[in-house]
Amino acid sequence: MPVCPDCGSIMKYDHRRSMYVCKNCGFSLTREEWSRIKSSKFKGRDEEEKEDKAREYLAWWLSRKK
Numbered sequence: 001m002p003v004c005p006d007c008g009s010i011m012k013y014d015h016r017r018s019m020y021v022c023k024n025c026g027f028s029l030t031r032e033e034w035s036r037i038k039s040s041k042f043k044g045r046d047e048e049e050k051e052d053k054a055r056e057y058l059a060w061w062l063s064r065k066k
């Protein structure tokens with residue numbers, strides 16, 4: 001189950017929009033975007049590195065949307 005990269009809440013899959021949506025803050029991700037965040041998050045060698053990579057990816061992803 002995806003966790004919101006923005007606020008840390010569980011995200012639910014919205015079948016109508018084909019996206020994961022955070023019920024807490026409204027943040028939404030497509031499956032593809034989530035799988036990219038997930039792989040960037042879990043490939044690091046230690047916990048801190050994983051966190052940094054996920055944050056870097058998220059920052060890049062958010063800046064891309066503006």
Ligand SMILES: [Zn+2]
Pocket residue numbers: 004005006007008009022023024025026027
């Ligand atoms: Zn959220």
